[in-house]
Amino acid sequence: MKKISKLVLILLAIVILTSSTVFAEEETAVEETAVEETAPTTEETSTDGTDTELSEDDIVNADKFIAGEDLQVTEIVDGNIFIIGKNVTINQTLVNGNVFIIAENLTMDPETEIYGSLCAIAKEMNVNSRMYDTYLIADKFNFGYEAIVQRDLRVMASEIVLDGRIYRNAFIEADKLTLSDLLMMGDLNYTAQSEAVYIKKNEDGTTEPETTEIPKGEGGIIGGDVKYTQRKKKLFNKTIEKTVEEILKSNKIDNNTNEEKIKSIITSYIFNGMGIKSNTEMAKEASNSVVIPKVYIYITAVVIVLLVLALILPIILKKNANSEKKPKEPKEDKKSKENNL
Numbered sequence: 001m002k003k004i005s006k007l008v009l010i011l012l013a014i015v016i017l018t019s020s021t022v023f024a025e026e027e028t029a030v031e032e033t034a035v036e037e038t039a040p041t042t043e044e045t046s047t048d049g050t051d052t053e054l055s056e057d058d059i060v061n062a063d064k065f066i067a068g069e070d071l072q073v074t075e076i077v078d079g080n081i082f083i084i085g086k087n088v089t090i091n092q093t094l095v096n097g098n099v100f101i102i103a104e105n106l107t108m109d110p111e112t113e114i115y116g117s118l119c120a121i122a123k124e125m126n127v128n129s130r131m132y133d134t135y136l137i138a139d140k141f142n143f144g145y146e147a148i149v150q151r152d153l154r155v156m157a158s159e160i161v162l163d164g165r166i167y168r169n170a171f172i173e174a175d176k177l178t179l180s181d182l183l184m185m186g187d188l189n190y191t192a193q194s195e196a197v198y199i200k201k202n203e204d205g206t207t208e209p210e211t212t213e214i215p216k217g218e219g220g221i222i223g224g225d226v227k228y229t230q231r232k233k234k235l236f237n238k239t240i241e242k243t244v245e246e247i248l249k250s251n252k253i254d255n256n257t258n259e260e261k262i263k264s265i266i267t268s269y270i271f272n273g274m275g276i277k278s279n280t281e282m283a284k285e286a287s288n289s290v291v292i293p294k295v296y297i298y299i300t301a302v303v304i305v306l307l308v309l310a311l312i313l314p315i316i317l318k319k320n321a322n323s324e325k326k327p328k329e330p331k332e333d334k335k336s337k338e339n340n341l
Contacts (some may be wrong), residue, residue, distance in 0.1 A: 067257035082262050084253050100266045104244050110146040119270050123241035139240045145181050175235050179214060179221060188222035191231050267301055
């Protein structure tokens with residue numbers, strides 16, 4: 001099974017490198033297909049007439065850790081990727097796992113596919129890739145026309161522009177939300193300072209005037225319901241840009257940053273910031289907690305009950321004894337008293 005998975009990853013990598021569009025542009029929800037279902041092969045002919053062959057050595061069969069200032073990421077990973085950098089660009093990358101990113105600027109191209117979740121914090125995100133789920137925090141988030149989320153989109157950002165496709169629901173926290181060439185199969189749930197605006201793009205490149213009327217149902221951009229909650233205050237007290245700058249500066253991120261440090265930073269800022277606990281944290285919590293067997297709990301409860309009874313019963317018995325009336329002596333007859341005199 002492991003060998004099949006590797007061969008499949010090689011095939012998908014070849015498809016990415018030789019095709020400008022990896023997935024068909026269907027208008028209906030894409031069925032989620034396991035990676036293993038693709039027919040394996042390791043050889044493909046490139047457009048210039050030469051043969052391109054990828055070996056198993058081209059695949060990283062473990063988690064990948066990358067750190068630096070300006071990062072150009074092109075990887076094939078059968079595992080998770082952890083990335084921390086100032087400017088991060090991800091091109092032609094295939095990940096059979098999850099991707100965790102902290103960056104000032106994040107750009108992801110249409111030839112990148114993530115068979116898992118994208119969890120990222122960045123000042124500005126421009127996402128055109130395909131993934132299963134997203135958990136994102138940014139100052140500005142642009143969900144491009146070629147971007148696809150197979151399941152749910154979750155994002156917090158001051159400014160959000162949505163094109164692309166979402167095959168289930170969107171959960172959004174924003175100050176300003178703009179919808180354009182978006183196609184969403186499920187519900188749009190959002191909180192913002194004002195209602196979302198819809199800008200329709202025509203085939204000739206022109207745009208219609210913006211409106212707060214979002215087309216729903218058949219022929220619309222939202223297949224489900226739209227639920228809007230107004231928020232009066234701004235989303236963030238300080239910009240994400242400032243937060244990321246502090247992370248990079250305080251941790252002295254460079255090309256030599258080791259795996260353990262990258263993992264620790266990701267755990268602290270992404271996992272904790274999004275309410276996710278790592279396996280290490282959960283194990284640590286479990287080791288610090290005291291587990292008391294149930295039998296000891298029952299024994300303790302019985303002892304407490306007996307002690308209470310031992311204290312209360314004497315008081316109850318004493319009260320009952322005092323409350324009992326002494327028997328009255330019988331009255332003597334008048335005649336008997338006179339005779340005695």
